[in-house]
Amino acid sequence: DIQMTQSPSSLSASVGDRVTITCRASQSIRNYLSWYQQKPGKVPKLLIYGASSLHSGVPSRFSGSASGTDFTLTISSLQPEDFATYYCQQSNSLPYTFGQGTKLEIK
């Protein structure tokens, strides 16, 4: 199975900060990488698909990029509503796997 390793596991930041979360795949997944946001008590929301494509309705401050087996989610200027847990997920090969999550907290 493909392992997805996210870093960091948790992160403290302030409103207005630029934040980067990384996800590393244990083998090539091409660009079959999605990012999800989950707020406490809420269902996950799709942010990014295909490593770098923004899902409909997602603010443009969110972006994704890829370099080999390393994938990055960037929030250009943190807003109060962005404090949440973020997950990456590979869909290149079954079984699909999620990263362990990155909890983004207010500093």
Added chain:
Amino acid sequence: EVQLVESGGGLVQPGRSLRLSCAASGFTFDDYAMHWVRQSPGKGLEWVSGINWNSGDIGYADSVKGRFTISRDNAKKSLYLQMNSLRVEDTALYYCVKDVSGSLIRHYGMDVWGQGTTVTVSS
């Protein structure tokens, strides 16, 4: 409005069975692959199983393979998960999730999530 409503969760003893259902509305159900994703209390997301639009492709997480069976009824716009030989570690909130495409293989994300149904496995 696109909506997924899960049902069938509950408290069950280890080794017993449970069948989850998911009723879809607001979209053309048979155009899309569907998934089950679970989340144990206070833990992360775990993909459990997926099925393509016509049930031709099916996949399972290693942790449930041989015990769980996913199926769908396009006429009823419903997704199912038959869970047998349940274990304590299967305790979780189970989400029914819509894919962005009809293909299970190499998809580009899951865009609609139900509110989930809770499964508790305990003696």
